[in-house]
Amino acid sequence: MTTPHSECAVELIDLRKSFGKTEIIRGANLRVLPGERVAIIGPNGAGKSTLFNLISGRFEATSGEIRLRGERIDGMAPFEINRRGLARSFQVSNLFTRLNVFENIRCAVLWSMGYRYSFWKFLADLDDANERTEQVLEMIKLDKKREVMAMNLTYAEQRALEIGITIAGGAEVVLLDEPTAGMSRSETKRFIKLIRDVTEGKTLLTVEHDMGVVFGLADKIAVLVYGEVIAFDVPEAVRANQRVQEAYLGSVLADQQAAGH
Amino acid sequence: MTTADIAMKPVYRFQPYNVGRWVVWSAYALILAVAPIVFQSSLALTMLSQIGVAIIACLAFNMLLGQGGMLSFGHAVYSGLGSFFAIHTLNLVSKGEWAVPVSLIPLVGGLAGMGVAVLLGYVTTKKAGTPFAMITLGIGELVWAMSLMFPEFFGGEGGVSGNRVVGKPVLGITFGPQIQLYYLIAIYTFVCTGLMFAYTRTPLGRMLNAVRDNPERVEFVGYSTQRVRYLSFIASGLFMGIAGGLSALNFEIVTSETVGAARSGAYLLFTFLGGATFFFGPIIGAVLMIVAVVLLSELTKAWLLYLGLIFLFMVMYAPGGIASLIMMNLRVAAFGKLRRLWTSYLALGATALVMLVGAAAIIEMVYHLQLNVGLGPELKFMGLTLNSQGLDSWFGCAFVLFTGLGMFELSRRQFAQEWGEIQGEIEREIKRREAL
Numbered sequence: 001m002t003t004p005h006s007e008c009a010v011e012l013i014d015l016r017k018s019f020g021k022t023e024i025i026r027g028a029n030l031r032v033l034p035g036e037r038v039a040i041i042g043p044n045g046a047g048k049s050t051l052f053n054l055i056s057g058r059f060e061a062t063s064g065e066i067r068l069r070g071e072r073i074d075g076m077a078p079f080e081i082n083r084r085g086l087a088r089s090f091q092v093s094n095l096f097t098r099l100n101v102f103e104n105i106r107c108a109v110l111w112s113m114g115y116r117y118s119f120w121k122f123l124a125d126l127d128d129a130n131e132r133t134e135q136v137l138e139m140i141k142l143d144k145k146r147e148v149m150a151m152n153l154t155y156a157e158q159r160a161l162e163i164g165i166t167i168a169g170g171a172e173v174v175l176l177d178e179p180t181a182g183m184s185r186s187e188t189k190r191f192i193k194l195i196r197d198v199t200e201g202k203t204l205l206t207v208e209h210d211m212g213v214v215f216g217l218a219d220k221i222a223v224l225v226y227g228e229v230i231a232f233d234v235p236e237a238v239r240a241n242q243r244v245q246e247a248y249l250g251s252v253l254a255d256q257q258a259a260g261h
Numbered sequence: 262m263t264t265a266d267i268a269m270k271p272v273y274r275f276q277p278y279n280v281g282r283w284v285v286w287s288a289y290a291l292i293l294a295v296a297p298i299v300f301q302s303s304l305a306l307t308m309l310s311q312i313g314v315a316i317i318a319c320l321a322f323n324m325l326l327g328q329g330g331m332l333s334f335g336h337a338v339y340s341g342l343g344s345f346f347a348i349h350t351l352n353l354v355s356k357g358e359w360a361v362p363v364s365l366i367p368l369v370g371g372l373a374g375m376g377v378a379v380l381l382g383y384v385t386t387k388k389a390g391t392p393f394a395m396i397t398l399g400i401g402e403l404v405w406a407m408s409l410m411f412p413e414f415f416g417g418e419g420g421v422s423g424n425r426v427v428g429k430p431v432l433g434i435t436f437g438p439q440i441q442l443y444y445l446i447a448i449y450t451f452v453c454t455g456l457m458f459a460y461t462r463t464p465l466g467r468m469l470n471a472v473r474d475n476p477e478r479v480e481f482v483g484y485s486t487q488r489v490r491y492l493s494f495i496a497s498g499l500f501m502g503i504a505g506g507l508s509a510l511n512f513e514i515v516t517s518e519t520v521g522a523a524r525s526g527a528y529l530l531f532t533f534l535g536g537a538t539f540f541f542g543p544i545i546g547a548v549l550m551i552v553a554v555v556l557l558s559e560l561t562k563a564w565l566l567y568l569g570l571i572f573l574f575m576v577m578y579a580p581g582g583i584a585s586l587i588m589m590n591l592r593v594a595a596f597g598k599l600r601r602l603w604t605s606y607l608a609l610g611a612t613a614l615v616m617l618v619g620a621a622a623i624i625e626m627v628y629h630l631q632l633n634v635g636l637g638p639e640l641k642f643m644g645l646t647l648n649s650q651g652l653d654s655w656f657g658c659a660f661v662l663f664t665g666l667g668m669f670e671l672s673r674r675q676f677a678q679e680w681g682e683i684q685g686e687i688e689r690e691i692k693r694r695e696a697l
Contacts, residue, residue: 056481078480088481096474099467107471110464111483117492119465126464169482 006070009034009173009203010055010086015064015074017047017054017227024050026227027064032220034069034172037204038232039218041211043248047227048207049091052177055205056088057081068173083111087171091178091207093158095150095165102146104161106133108168132168139198140164156187160194167198174199176206180213192216223248289454293447297440304555306439312551313446314507317453319535319543319550321500322528327537328461329493330473331386332394335401336528338381339374339498341520342404343505345415346373348515351423363425363436367449367506374502375495382494386487389476393490401525408517420516423509436510446507453500458540460496469493527554530568534575536584545583563628567621596690598683605679608672616669619662622647626654 010032017025024047032038040048053059055066057078066074073081096104106129113129115121124130137143140160145153150161159179167174179195180188192213195206208214214221214235221238223231225247231238238244296309318340325331347370353359354366361369385396408415415421426437436442460466468489471479476486509515518524527550535546557564579586593599622642626649629640638650647654 077485079483079485082481082483090478094475094478094481096471096478098474099470103467103470107467107479108482110468115464117465117468117484117488119460119463119492119496121464122459122462123464123467124462165478165482 007034008032008067009036009069010205011065011067011070012051012055012229013065013067015051015054015066016062017050017059018062023062024227025054025061028224028227028229030222030229030232032203032205034203035201037199037217037219038206038222039214039220040205040207040222040224041209041214041248042224046224048224049177051224052088052175052205052207056086056175082169082171085172086175087166087169087173088175089162089166089177089179091181093162095158095161097151098149100147100149101142101153101161102133102137104150105136105164105168106130108165109133109136112169112171136164136168139167140194156183156191159183159191163195163198167202171202173203174205176204178207178209180208180210188213286455290451293451296447297443303439306443308551308555310439310443310446310511311508311555312548313443313450314504314511315531315547315550316450316544317500317507318504318528319532319547320454320457320540321497321504322532323537323540323543324457324460324469324493324497324500326529326532327539327542328466328473329469329490331389331490331494332397332529333385333525334394334398334529335404335522335525336397336497336501337522337524338401338404338520339378339501340505340508341515341517341524342377343370343374343502344509344515344519345421345505346370346502347506347509348421348423348513349414351425351427351509352421355424355427360428362431363428363510364431364434364445366425366510367445367503370506370509371499371503374505375499377502378495378498382491382498386490386494389472389486389490398522401520401522404520405517405522408520415517416515417517420514422514425510425513442511446511449503449507453503454544457500461540465489465492530572534572534582536582536586538581539584539588542582542584549583561625561628562632563624566624592687593683596683596687598686601683602676602679605672605676609669609676612665612669612672614665616662616665618643619658619660619665622658623655623662626658 008031010030012028012030015025015028016023028047028051040051042048050059054061054074057073057076057080061074064074065072068081068084068086071084073084073086096107099107106123109129109132110116110126113126113132115126115129134143137146140163142157142160142164145157150158153161159182163176163179166176176195180191183191188210195204195217204217206217208217218235220233221231221235222229223238223241223244230247231241231244233241293313297306300306300309322333322336325333325336347366350359350361350369351363351366354361354363381400385393385400388396425442426435434441436445461470468479468484471482471484472486472489479486479489505519508519531546531550531553532543533546534549535544536542553564553568557567561567575582581588590599590602593602625640625642626647629638629649633640638648640647640649647658
């Protein structure tokens with residue numbers, strides 16, 4: 001049992017999660033410092049998405065601790081965690097489908113700007129929130145699509161809006177669950193730059209399958225295998241790590257080389 | 262403005278002074294003000310008063326259904342209890358125990374509706390979707406059962422009656438004549454419509470839409486979906502209560518059926534018919550509700566059957582209600598293509614009418630056989646004498662029905678094809694304009 005470190009942006013201490021009798025996360029430990037960009041990799045079924053769901057409050061942990069800047073957040077509702085400065089995106093786009101692009105982003109801005117549940121102010125008069133929404137739209141390059149309903153966007157645009165909603169509230173810790181899933185090579189390239197730009201200066205955790213993305217985006221890599229973090233280091237060290245080679249990375253790299261990447 | 266100007270614009274400019282909106286709201290006020298001058302009969306005045314009340318109730322109901330995705334099966338509880346509190350207050354004023362101006366009695370109803378929503382809504386809005394609907398159904402039944410158990414408050418079978426002409430008249434207004442009450446209702450209707458529209462433009466109102474679309478994501482942008490639903494439920498309860506209070510003043514009697522499931526069902530049915538996806542849809546629904554309940558029920562005993570059939574066709578073919586039909590055609594008109602549809606609409610209307618006449622004749626004969634058989638086999642239908650026991654009448658009606666049905670189907674196919682073509686053209690036109 002390790003003691004908590006308050007200087008960490010996100011800290012997992014002996015985190016466990018079971019679904020019925022199956023233990024998916026088996027004592028995961030991780031310390032992410034503020035401003036670090038961490039990619040979480042691992043074979044299918046290693047528990048990467050479950051880990052994100054635990055940190056963001058979508059699932060409740062069976063045991064262990066999750067700390068956000070030293071404060072325990074395990075057991076909190078997603079909105080309480082979000083208000084403390086942690087935002088996440090989803091693997092399958094999770095948008096406000098019948099609202100337009102502008103409204104989607106503005107909904108994500110309102111709480112952090114302090115407008116809460118107010119019904120005595122008109123949205124049109126909230127200059128700061130509207131300006132922030134405009135900035136985000138420009139960042140994610142959807143400013144020309146502001147009037148389009150979210151359900152009518154192309155796939156890549158929906159992925160961009162997904163990122164936009166995630167970062168709009170200005171959260172310090174950003175979790176991106178496979179942000180480039182299902183995208184073409186060129187789109188992925190463009191998207192990595194976008195993610196780099198919009199998460200400038202923030203703590204970033206991302207789940208990713210594409211090794212190109214991982215090495216392009218992350219300062220550090222955490223390798224999750226069977227619900228445990230078996231390695232957490234800078235990319236070169238992880239690449240050279242014997243355990244990682246055996247458990248996972250060797251085969252993936254071999255596959256990707258074979259596929260001609 | 263050139264495209265370069267648009268691209269240079271630093272931030273998105275909003276237009277709080279929307280000319281179209283001023284026109285629409287002025288027209289709405291004008292219609293409310295002029296309606297009793299155009300329709301002067303006492304029946305018309307009664308109906309107009311009821312329509313005003315129904316508009317508030319349906320709009321309040323739609324705050325949940327259309328804007329929040331909450332299907333309430335027991336919303337008459339809030340208007341009904343608002344009515345009861347209002348009529349009891351009125352009676353206390355009559356006895357001289359309380360001093361509330363009659364014109365503010367609807368607000369008492371509103372506060373009561375809101376209070377009840379604070380209590381019951383807390384339980385109800387813990388859940389969304391189907392569980393929410395089930396809980397509202399349960400609470401509706403609970404209050405209905407209570408109305409039979411506590412005759413002191415609910416007045417038993419006879420209900421609670423009152424007299425709205427109490428206290429000193431202000432500026433000569435006693436609210437005795439129906440026209441005076443109508444204008445009170447009209448003012449409440451206009452103000453409540455305005456407030457409910459304003460609500461849709463506030464942070465809470467917009468988050469309510471977000472909760473409707475994707476409750477899960479709302480939790481990840483800092484909002485508690487439960488709190489958003491609860492607060493909106495309370496707001497809806499306030500307006501339902503105001504409608505109830507006005508209704509109590511209008512009828513000067515409140516019976517326990519005002520909290521019953523039939524009333525709740527009517528709110529749902531007509532809000533849906535009017536169109537839940539647009540703000541103004543429930544206003545259309547409210548007008549239909551009163552026309553159906555007052556006029557259609559006079560015209561035929563089978564009115565509920567007709568209503569059910571209309572509802573059925575609406576759910577199947579135009580789930581956005583009448584409002585969405587209007588908006589879709591406005592879009593076609595905005596692109597200058599409505600003229601191409603005139604002939605199709607004419608054909609659709611004419612064939613639908615033939616079909617309707619045939620169907621109505623058969624329905625009326627069935628009802629005649631069931632209910633009025635003592636009066637002999639013959640009945641009057643649109644100036645014709647039908648024999649409900651004669652083969653020729655049945656055969657004739659069936660012939661009209663199926664001829665209408667066949668022709669309707671033909672013109673419907675023609676229409677569907679034209680409609681599809683026009684929509685395709687509009688989509689291409691929009692793409693072209695975007696590319697500019």
